[in-house]
Amino acid sequence: MTGEAIPSPHKGEGKGEGSSTRVYRRPVPAGWWARRSHYFWYIVREFTALPMALWLLWLLIDIRSAAVRPVNFHPQTSIAFVAFSVVCLAFALYHSFTFLSLAGVIIHVKVLDRPVPSRLIVLSQFALWAVASIVIGFVLIWFAR
Amino acid sequence: MAPKKITIQAARFDPEHDERPRMQSYEIPFSDDSMVVLDGLNYIKAHVDGSLSYRWSCRMGICGSCGMMVNGTPKLTCNAFLRDYWPRPVVVEPLNNFPVIRDLVIDMDDFMHKLQSVKPWIIRKEEMPLGAAEHIQTTSQIDDFRQFSQCINCMLCYAACPVYGLNNEFLGPAATALARRYNLDSRDQGLKQRLPVIASSEGIWECSFVGECSVVCPKGVDPAKAIQQTKLDTTMRFVLPYGNRDPEPPRQLEAEEA
Amino acid sequence: MEFESYDVLIVGGGLAGIRAAIAAVEANPRVKVGMVSKVYPMRSHTVSAEGGAAAVMRPEDSYETHAFDTIKGSDYLADQDVVEAFVREAPLEIIQMEHWGCPWSRDDDGKISVRPFGGMTTWRTCFAADKSGFHMLHTVFQTSLKYPQIHRHDEAFVTKLLIEDSRCVGVVALDIRSGRFDAITAKSVILATGGLGRIYAFTTNANICTGDGMALAYRAGAGLKDMEMVQFHPTGLPFTGILITEAVRGEGGYLLNNQGERFLKRYVPNKMELGPRDIISRAMITEFEEGRGFEGPHGKYMHLDVRHLGEEKIDRKLPFMRELGREFVGIDIVTDPIPVRPVQHYMMGGVDADISGATPILGLYAAGECANVGLNGGNRLGSNSLPECLVFGAAAGRAAAHYAASAKSSGSNPIDAMLWDETRRVETAYMEKHAGEERMGVIREEMQREMDEGAGVFRTREGLSRLVRRLGDLRERFEKVRIDDTSRTFNTDLCAALELDFMLEVSQAVTTSALAREESRGAHSRRDFPERDDEKYLKHTVAFRTDEVLPRLEYRDVRITNFQPKARTY
Numbered sequence: 001m002t003g004e005a006i007p008s009p010h011k012g013e014g015k016g017e018g019s020s021t022r023v024y025r026r027p028v029p030a031g032w033w034a035r036r037s038h039y040f041w042y043i044v045r046e047f048t049a050l051p052m053a054l055w056l057l058w059l060l061i062d063i064r065s066a067a068v069r070p071v072n073f074h075p076q077t078s079i080a081f082v083a084f085s086v087v088c089l090a091f092a093l094y095h096s097f098t099f100l101s102l103a104g105v106i107i108h109v110k111v112l113d114r115p116v117p118s119r120l121i122v123l124s125q126f127a128l129w130a131v132a133s134i135v136i137g138f139v140l141i142w143f144a145r
Numbered sequence: 146m147a148p149k150k151i152t153i154q155a156a157r158f159d160p161e162h163d164e165r166p167r168m169q170s171y172e173i174p175f176s177d178d179s180m181v182v183l184d185g186l187n188y189i190k191a192h193v194d195g196s197l198s199y200r201w202s203c204r205m206g207i208c209g210s211c212g213m214m215v216n217g218t219p220k221l222t223c224n225a226f227l228r229d230y231w232p233r234p235v236v237v238e239p240l241n242n243f244p245v246i247r248d249l250v251i252d253m254d255d256f257m258h259k260l261q262s263v264k265p266w267i268i269r270k271e272e273m274p275l276g277a278a279e280h281i282q283t284t285s286q287i288d289d290f291r292q293f294s295q296c297i298n299c300m301l302c303y304a305a306c307p308v309y310g311l312n313n314e315f316l317g318p319a320a321t322a323l324a325r326r327y328n329l330d331s332r333d334q335g336l337k338q339r340l341p342v343i344a345s346s347e348g349i350w351e352c353s354f355v356g357e358c359s360v361v362c363p364k365g366v367d368p369a370k371a372i373q374q375t376k377l378d379t380t381m382r383f384v385l386p387y388g389n390r391d392p393e394p395p396r397q398l399e400a401e402e403a
Numbered sequence: 404m405e406f407e408s409y410d411v412l413i414v415g416g417g418l419a420g421i422r423a424a425i426a427a428v429e430a431n432p433r434v435k436v437g438m439v440s441k442v443y444p445m446r447s448h449t450v451s452a453e454g455g456a457a458a459v460m461r462p463e464d465s466y467e468t469h470a471f472d473t474i475k476g477s478d479y480l481a482d483q484d485v486v487e488a489f490v491r492e493a494p495l496e497i498i499q500m501e502h503w504g505c506p507w508s509r510d511d512d513g514k515i516s517v518r519p520f521g522g523m524t525t526w527r528t529c530f531a532a533d534k535s536g537f538h539m540l541h542t543v544f545q546t547s548l549k550y551p552q553i554h555r556h557d558e559a560f561v562t563k564l565l566i567e568d569s570r571c572v573g574v575v576a577l578d579i580r581s582g583r584f585d586a587i588t589a590k591s592v593i594l595a596t597g598g599l600g601r602i603y604a605f606t607t608n609a610n611i612c613t614g615d616g617m618a619l620a621y622r623a624g625a626g627l628k629d630m631e632m633v634q635f636h637p638t639g640l641p642f643t644g645i646l647i648t649e650a651v652r653g654e655g656g657y658l659l660n661n662q663g664e665r666f667l668k669r670y671v672p673n674k675m676e677l678g679p680r681d682i683i684s685r686a687m688i689t690e691f692e693e694g695r696g697f698e699g700p701h702g703k704y705m706h707l708d709v710r711h712l713g714e715e716k717i718d719r720k721l722p723f724m725r726e727l728g729r730e731f732v733g734i735d736i737v738t739d740p741i742p743v744r745p746v747q748h749y750m751m752g753g754v755d756a757d758i759s760g761a762t763p764i765l766g767l768y769a770a771g772e773c774a775n776v777g778l779n780g781g782n783r784l785g786s787n788s789l790p791e792c793l794v795f796g797a798a799a800g801r802a803a804a805h806y807a808a809s810a811k812s813s814g815s816n817p818i819d820a821m822l823w824d825e826t827r828r829v830e831t832a833y834m835e836k837h838a839g840e841e842r843m844g845v846i847r848e849e850m851q852r853e854m855d856e857g858a859g860v861f862r863t864r865e866g867l868s869r870l871v872r873r874l875g876d877l878r879e880r881f882e883k884v885r886i887d888d889t890s891r892t893f894n895t896d897l898c899a900a901l902e903l904d905f906m907l908e909v910s911q912a913v914t915t916s917a918l919a920r921e922e923s924r925g926a927h928s929r930r931d932f933p934e935r936d937d938e939k940y941l942k943h944t945v946a947f948r949t950d951e952v953l954p955r956l957e958y959r960d961v962r963i964t965n966f967q968p969k970a971r972t973y
């Protein structure tokens with residue numbers, strides 16, 4: 001263990017012989033998140049914001065370049081873009097899945113003086129997600145035609 | 146058949162002699178399948194090395210004294226069975242994220258301070274006289290806060306929380322769960338007085354919902370849930386009209402009923 | 404030299420101690436209260452209490468019934484005026500706890516529930532699921548945090564009471580963390596240090612229950628009253644000694660021997676599993692001796708069966724028991740019977756104190772399990788101890804605050820000298836001896852085994868005499884004890900030595916008192932004197948420390964008001 005021993009601000013000091021007790025502070029190791037799988041998957045969850053942001057940035061750049069030169073806008077044929085999109089989709093799905101699963105912890109409602117079971121809340125969140133995905137997908141495809 | 150043995154590696158630190166903590170290895174008889182890590186430590190102290198220092202008291206998982214890191218996981222050593230580790234060695238270290246005073250003993254001052262800071266007592270606008278009997282409270286109302294009242298102050302959650310490890314100012318799981326216990330108690334009217342502490346930047350908003358606190362909690366308090374629900378509740382209070390209205394005072398027994 | 408000074412100093416941070424602190428402050432908001440505890444208060448052994456707190460809460464109940472149940476339960480050794488005052492205060496304390504946030508379990512109408520309990524003729528035990536002590540301790544501790552007049556010294560071990568001119572003027576305490584000895588002066592001191600279960604090998608008690616306050620008072624010249632009255636709880640888990648609450652029987656559990664028989668019908672036919680603890684413990688031991696117990700790797704045991712209650716009721720009323728069964732025995736009490744055997748649990752005996760907690764030493768008070776105010780006599784009824792802590796903790800707090808208002812502080816010169824003497828005493832006895840021959844753990848384990856054998860449920864003259872001698876030997880060996888830890892910082896070896904010193908002291912008081920009481924009354928059961936003898940022994944035993952090995956015993960009449968002693972059958 002590395003760290004430093006520093007004098008403790010323990011109260012009650014200073015009377016009589018005034019002994020100050022050194023305490024030892026252990027710093028959190030830089031690789032703390034790799035030590036437990038739960039910490040690791042938490043960092044992955046937090047990290048998903050980055051690929052999603054990058055994908056949106058790429059999309060914006062593509063739209064901008066399409067506005068400049070429509071004929072050069074073939075995002076669906078760019079292998080790199082498809083590969084990158086798949087990776088980002090995986091991260092986005094993980095993000096959504098963890099976020100919606102945790103809704104059951106965060107949201108607490110009581111109906112007729114009884115708490116609604118968290119599984120029901122989580123199911124309703126996933127159902128809403130499915131409905132939203134279908135609706136948005138439908139709209140996008142309709143516009144694309 | 147030769148008696149079974151097990152190795153316990155315990156962290157040692159004496160501020161009078163040691164620059165930093167070191168590990169010391171002890172081999173002890175593993176005589177009974179129901180022996181826990183705490184039994185191992187007690188054996189070492191009584192028969193091998195009386196200078197090993199650690200806290201313990203009830204040995205039944207209710208006093209919260211004996212929390213330590215066992216093979217890297219915060220556990221109550223009175224409830225960590227040696228049979229789950231044998232034949233590999235058991236590494237016992239002081240709880241993470243707290244300063245070490247000696248061997249396996251950590252400095253709890255910060256934790257005690259944080260407990261007190263959330264005003265963990267019933268706050269009422271007007272005290273009810275004793276003669277008016279008890280507040281009426283239904284089992285359903287107790288169910289609202291029951292889970293958060295189970296905390297034994299063992300601090301395993303603080304040892305598990307990387308946010309607390311990286312930022313000691315964070316209010317932390319147990320303190321927030323305790324605040325929520327009182328905020329949800331139908332007899333309490335003190336939410337507003339607790340908000341400045343819990344809804345501060347070092348309060349609930351420092352939490353990024355790692356969730357490890359609830360994983361290690363030996364009593365099922367689920368402090369992560371307490372914190373996230375508090376985030377939602379305080380946000381709704383802020384956003385909704387009349388969100389700052391005080392909760393209804395609990396119904397008292399009428400004089401005729403008593 | 405300046406010392407920390409308080410109006411009221413409380414030694415011990417459990418239910419009685421914290422209740423006393425709050426009561427002192429509420430009696431006089433200008434009073435300065437100090438609380439010294441060798442552990443953080445939420446670790447106090449109160450936290451393990453499970454069953455509940457009895458009080459007259461229902462219109463069909465009466466003070467007279469609660470008082471009679473308690474007095475009969477005590478085998479008529481209780482001081483009846485104390486009992487009568489207690490039963491009147493207990494309901495107010497239950498309500499006070501409720502106002503402070505204690506989550507008492509409720510009936511459908513939202514009022515505090517009551518459950519049946521051993522020796523109680525009606526349902527009067529209030530409870531917070533099956534963690535009543537846990538909830539009560541956390542309630543008073545958290546409530547105490549709002550009073551700025553209460554100053555805590557956590558992890559400070561009191562090694563000696565300071566006595567000046569026959570008055571208690573403070574304490575010497577070891578600051579465990581730094582190893583420094585402090586003198587803390589006070590106009591009044593309240594001992595609330597709990598029981599002494601760890602003098603026995605098989606006990607429900609925590610590691611910290613070592614009779615500290617009793618030994619401190621004993622050494623200061625106070626008497627220890629009724630020390631022979633040690634309660635053995637019928638239902639402890641074998642090996643660990645972990646308590647299975649009486650509430651399990653209160654909710655309808657059955658005790659079965661190896662014939663599957665509810666054997667208590669032959670001992671307490673009218674109360675069955677809800678008989679008083681001393682009678683049931685004796686019944687179980689008798690059944691063991693007659694071959695009707697189950698044999699196990701950790702001794703004989705009986706079955707405590709709650710399977711017929713059903714999962715829903717168990718989860719609602721006894722969830723902690725289900726958890727304990729699962730974690731420590733690997734059983735599910737919904738489908739398996741619980742192995743149980745009698746285990747040391749509570750100490751009726753303690754520091755001789757009156758109804759307001761005052762001991763014969765001026766300025767010294769005692770409350771809770773470490774005190775004997777005369778409430779429990781020869782046997783305590785289950786669920787009387789938690790309200791006992793509240794009622795007499797509050798009484799002592801108020802009395803101490805009142806006394807402190809008119810008491811003078813002591814001069815600081817004698818304190819200097821006393822602090823120095825005590826520091827040197829401990830240092831020479833433990834810290835400077837590196838060539839000692841005896842290991843503390845060995846002496847302690849021998850004492851505990853001997854106490855289990857000689858001063859258990861059934862006692863004999865031979866067993867007790869032998870025990871007196873063995874304790875004397877152990878005391879001699881203890882003078883040569885070596886402690887391994889030479890550090891000043893958080894030296895738990897030193898604390899263990901101080902505790903063993905206290906335990907040897909109180910063990911001798913227990914054993915000598917038991918040897919002298921030649922009758923069977925309450926929890927004190929002599930095979931050689933199996934009958935109760937009201938003519939000779941309707942008296943309290945009071946043990947005073949002497950410079951010799953054995954204490955001097957005095958006897959004091961029991962105070963009887965309304966209930967004349969009768970035969971005790973259930």
